[in-house]
Amino acid sequence: MPDHRPRPVKLRIVLLLLTSVALYAQQLPPDVILTNGKIITVDERFSIVQALAISGDRIIATGSNQTVAALAGPNTRRIDLKGRAVVPGLIDNHMHLLREATTWLRELRFDGVDSRKQAVDMLRARVNTEKPGEWIYNVGGWAHQQFADDPRSFTREELDRIAPDHPVSLQESYRMVVLNSRGLKALGIEAGKPDPPDFVKGSILRDAAGKPTGLIQGDIAAARAVANKLPRVAPEQLEASAAAMVKDVNRAGLTAVGVPGCDADVLDIFQKWKAQGRLNVRVFCITGTAAAGPEQVAQTIQQIGTLKLFQGDALIDNIAFGESVYSPLHDPMFATKSNPLPDQLAQWKRIALEIAKAGMPLHVHAELHNTIDAFLDQIEAINAEHPIHNLRWMFAHVNQINAAQLERMKKLGMYAAVNPWAVINGGTMHEDFGDAAFDLPPLTTIQNSGIVWGFGSDGTAANQFRPFTTLSFAVTGKMEGGAKVIRQTIGREDALIAHTRKNAYLVFQENNLGSLQPGKLADLVVLDRDYLTVPADQIKDIKPVMTMVGGRIVYEDAVRR
Ligand SMILES: [Zn+2]
Numbered sequence: 001m002p003d004h005r006p007r008p009v010k011l012r013i014v015l016l017l018l019t020s021v022a023l024y025a026q027q028l029p030p031d032v033i034l035t036n037g038k039i040i041t042v043d044e045r046f047s048i049v050q051a052l053a054i055s056g057d058r059i060i061a062t063g064s065n066q067t068v069a070a071l072a073g074p075n076t077r078r079i080d081l082k083g084r085a086v087v088p089g090l091i092d093n094h095m096h097l098l099r100e101a102t103t104w105l106r107e108l109r110f111d112g113v114d115s116r117k118q119a120v121d122m123l124r125a126r127v128n129t130e131k132p133g134e135w136i137y138n139v140g141g142w143a144h145q146q147f148a149d150d151p152r153s154f155t156r157e158e159l160d161r162i163a164p165d166h167p168v169s170l171q172e173s174y175r176m177v178v179l180n181s182r183g184l185k186a187l188g189i190e191a192g193k194p195d196p197p198d199f200v201k202g203s204i205l206r207d208a209a210g211k212p213t214g215l216i217q218g219d220i221a222a223a224r225a226v227a228n229k230l231p232r233v234a235p236e237q238l239e240a241s242a243a244a245m246v247k248d249v250n251r252a253g254l255t256a257v258g259v260p261g262c263d264a265d266v267l268d269i270f271q272k273w274k275a276q277g278r279l280n281v282r283v284f285c286i287t288g289t290a291a292a293g294p295e296q297v298a299q300t301i302q303q304i305g306t307l308k309l310f311q312g313d314a315l316i317d318n319i320a321f322g323e324s325v326y327s328p329l330h331d332p333m334f335a336t337k338s339n340p341l342p343d344q345l346a347q348w349k350r351i352a353l354e355i356a357k358a359g360m361p362l363h364v365h366a367e368l369h370n371t372i373d374a375f376l377d378q379i380e381a382i383n384a385e386h387p388i389h390n391l392r393w394m395f396a397h398v399n400q401i402n403a404a405q406l407e408r409m410k411k412l413g414m415y416a417a418v419n420p421w422a423v424i425n426g427g428t429m430h431e432d433f434g435d436a437a438f439d440l441p442p443l444t445t446i447q448n449s450g451i452v453w454g455f456g457s458d459g460t461a462a463n464q465f466r467p468f469t470t471l472s473f474a475v476t477g478k479m480e481g482g483a484k485v486i487r488q489t490i491g492r493e494d495a496l497i498a499h500t501r502k503n504a505y506l507v508f509q510e511n512n513l514g515s516l517q518p519g520k521l522a523d524l525v526v527l528d529r530d531y532l533t534v535p536a537d538q539i540k541d542i543k544p545v546m547t548m549v550g551g552r553i554v555y556e557d558a559v560r561r
Contacts, residue, residue: 029073030055032522032551035065037081038530041516042088042500046493052086054522057550061518085530087496088516089255089523089549090467091503093417094323094363094396094456097249097257097283098266101242102232103139109248110142111464112540114481116150123162132165135186139227140461143172145427146481154178156214169230173425174220174333174462177227184212187229199225219332227461239269246280250555252466253544255523256282258363258417258456258507260323260396267316274315280554282523283316284507286363290324297326297347301354309360314512314521315550322363323396325351329374331367331397333421333462336432338368349378356386361508363417366395369402376408389413394506397421397458399429399441406449416453417506418446418498423457423473424464426485437485443474444488447498454503455495471495471531472540480540492532492539522551 030053039049041062051068053061061068072078100107108126113119126136144153159168159180167183179187188196191211195204203222205215216226233241249257262285273279288307291300309318324330326348331338340348355362366372372395382388394415395401401416409416420441422429429437439445446453455474459465469480474495477486490498504514512521526546531539547555 027060028055029076030060030071031075032077032079033068033072034079034081034086034524034526035069037084037086037526038532039081039086039516039524040088040496040532042497043515043517046497049516052516052522052524054551057521057552059516059518059520059522062516081526084545085527085532086516087253087525087527087531088500088514089525089547090253090499091256091258091454091507091509091513092254092456092459092465092467092499093258093454093503093506094260094286094419095257095459095465096261096461097245097259097281098242098263098270099261100139100460101238101245101266101269102263103230103241104245104248105233105237105241106135106231107138108136109138109460110146111460112466112469112480113142114146114148116144116147116152119147120162123159123168127163127166130166134166135169135183135231136163136166137169137230138171139230140171140173140223141424141459141464142480143175143424143428145483146424146479148481151427151481151483156180156184156212159183159214169226171223171227171461173421173428174223175217175425175428177216177223179212179214179216179226181214184214187226198228219334221332223461238265242266242269247555249281249465250547250549251544252468253525253527253547254281254465254467255525255547255549255554256284256503256507256509256513258284258286258319258503260286260363262287262318270316279315280549280552282314282507282509282513282549284319284509285317286320286322287318288321290327290330291347291351292327294343294347297350300325300351304351304354304358304360307358307360310508314509317508319508320361320363320392320394321355323365325355325362325364329371330365331371333367334425334428334432335368338371340371340374345374345378348375349382352378353382353386356382356388356391359391361391362388362393363396364394365397367397367399369400369405372398372401372405376405376412379412379414380408383412392505392508396456398446401442401446403442403445403449406446406451410449410451414451415506416446416451417456418443418453419456419458419463420470420473420486421458421463422479422485423470424480425462426479426483430485438487440486442488443486443490447490447494452502452505453498454506455499456503467499468531468542469540471499472536474498475539476536478537482537492536496531522548524548528557 203218396417501514
C-alpha cells in the first residue's frame with residue numbers, strides 16, 4: 001500500500017545531495033559512465049545534463065562530462081553518447097503485455113506500419129516463409145486508417161490472391177476482423193451453413209446470396225470470438241515468444257509496464273528470468289477478478305481479502321485491483337454512450353467499498369462519460385466512509401473525460417491513466433462520434449487540470465504499443481499515418497513527463513523510476529535523434545539505439561549507435 005512502503009531510496013538521494021563530493025570520493029568507482037550526451041533527466045526542473053554514472057542497477061551521479069568522468073576508475077565501462085539524446089525508460093501504465101506472449105512469435109504485427117503497400121509486402125513475405133495450411137494472423141494493434149498511402153482495409157478476395165494456401169485473419173483493433181476463404185473455412189464459416197454457435201450473433205457479415213464476405217464485425221466480443229480460435233505458440237515455444245515480445249518492447253523504448261491481468265504461465269517465465277538476473281522489462285500487475293453478475297459479488301469481495309499487493313520489488317509486483325470491478329459496467333470499446341443502472345452501480349459500490357476498506361489501490365477501466373460520472377458518485381460516497389485519498393485510485397482509458405470530472409477526481413486524490421485509443425483508431429472514432437472525436441481524449445484539458453496522469457497504450461490489441469507513436473500523437477494530434485484526429489494537443493515536455501515521471505506514480509515506483517537522478521534505477525533510452533528539437537512530425541520516427549534496464553543494456557542497435 002502506498003502509505004506504508006519503505007522509502008530507502010529517498011533517504012539515499014538526500015544523503016547524496018548533502019555530501020556529494022565527499023561521499024563520491026569514498027565510494028567505489030561506478031560500473032558504467034555515459035558521457036557526451038544530451039541527457040533529458042525529466043527531474044522536477046526538467047534538467048539536461050551531459051553525463052551520468054551507474055553503480056549496480058542505480059544512477060549514482062549526473063552532471064557535466066568532467067565531474068562524471070572524474071568518478072571513473074580503471075574498471076569503469078565508458079559509453080560515449082556522441083551527443084545523442086537520452087530519456088528515462090518509457091513506462092506504459094496500461095498494456096496487456098503478458099497475454100500477448102502466447103501469440104507474439106506467430107503474429108504478423110502492423111504496429112508502426114503506415115503504408116498499405118508495406119503491409120501487403122509483409123503478408124507476401126510471410127506467405128513465403130510459413131508452411132501452406134498454417135495460419136497467418138495478427139490480433140489487433142492496427143487499423144486501416146493508419147495506411148497513409150491507401151487507407152483501405154483488406155477483402156477476402158485480396159487476401160485469397162495474396163495467400164491462397166494459408167488461412168489468414170487480420171484483426172483491426174477490436175473493430176473488425178478480415179478473413180480469407182481458407183480462414184473462413186477453418187473457422188467453419190461457409191455459404192449455405194448456419195453461423196457457428198460461438199460467434200457473436202450477427203457479427204459474421206454475408207452478402208445477399210448468403211456468402212460470407214470475410215468480415216467479422218461488431219464489438220470486442222465479435223473480434224475475440226475469432227482470436228480465441230487462432231493457434232497459440234506451442235508450450236515449448238512460449239518462453240521464446242515472450243522473449244521476442246520483450247525485445248520488441250525494449251526496442252520501442254519501454255522499460256516498465258502496468259499490466260492488467262498478468263497471465264500466470266507467462267508471469268512464471270518472467271519470475272524465472274528475474275531470478276536469473278535477465279528480466280528486461282519491469283512488470284506491475286493490476287490484478288483481481290471482476291464479478292460478472294450479482295451472484296458473484298460475494299466471491300469477488302472474498303477474493304479482495306486474499307490478494308497480496310506490494311510483496312514484490314521493482315521488477316515484478318502486484319500494485320492494484322483492476323482493471324474491472326463489475327463486468328456489466330465495463331464499457332465496451334467503441335460504444336458511444338453508456339447507461340449505468342442503479343442496481344449495477346450498487347453492486348459496483350459493494351465491491352469498491354471493500355477495496356477501500358482493504359486500503360488497496362484501484363485501477364479501473366472507465367471510458368464513457370456517464371460511466372465516469374456514475375463511478376465518481378459511488379467513489380465520493382465510499383470516500384465519506386473510508387477515505388481513498390493516498391490510495392491512488394485511478395480511472396483508465398478516460399477518452400471521454402471532461403474538466404468537471406477531472407476536478408472531482410482531483411478532490412478525491414485520484415489519478416488518470418490516459419490511454420488514447422485514437423492513436424490508431426482515430427478514423428474509426430470520427431466515424432462513430434463525428435466532430436466530438438476531436439476531443440477524445442481532451443489532452444489539453446487533462447494537462448491543465450493539474451491531475452496526476454500518465455500515458456498508457458492499452459496495447460497490444462486495442463491499440464499499438466510504441467511510446468514514440470503515442471508521444472507523436474500527443475504533440476501533433478495526428479494518428480498513425482498522419483491524419484489529424486484530435487485538436488487538444490500538449491507540449492512535448494509534458495507528453496514525455498506523462499510517459500515517464502508521472503507514470504512512475506501510477507505504477508507506485510516514483511522512488512525508483514521515471515527520471516534520471518542519483519538514487520533512481522538506471523532505466524534509460526538513448527535515441528537516434530533529439531526528442532526535444534526534432535520536427536514534431538518526426539517524433540514518431542524516433543528510434544532507440546540503446547535501452548537500459550537497471551544498468552543493463554537490454555537492446556542495442558549496433559549500426560545506428
Ligand atoms: Zn480496459
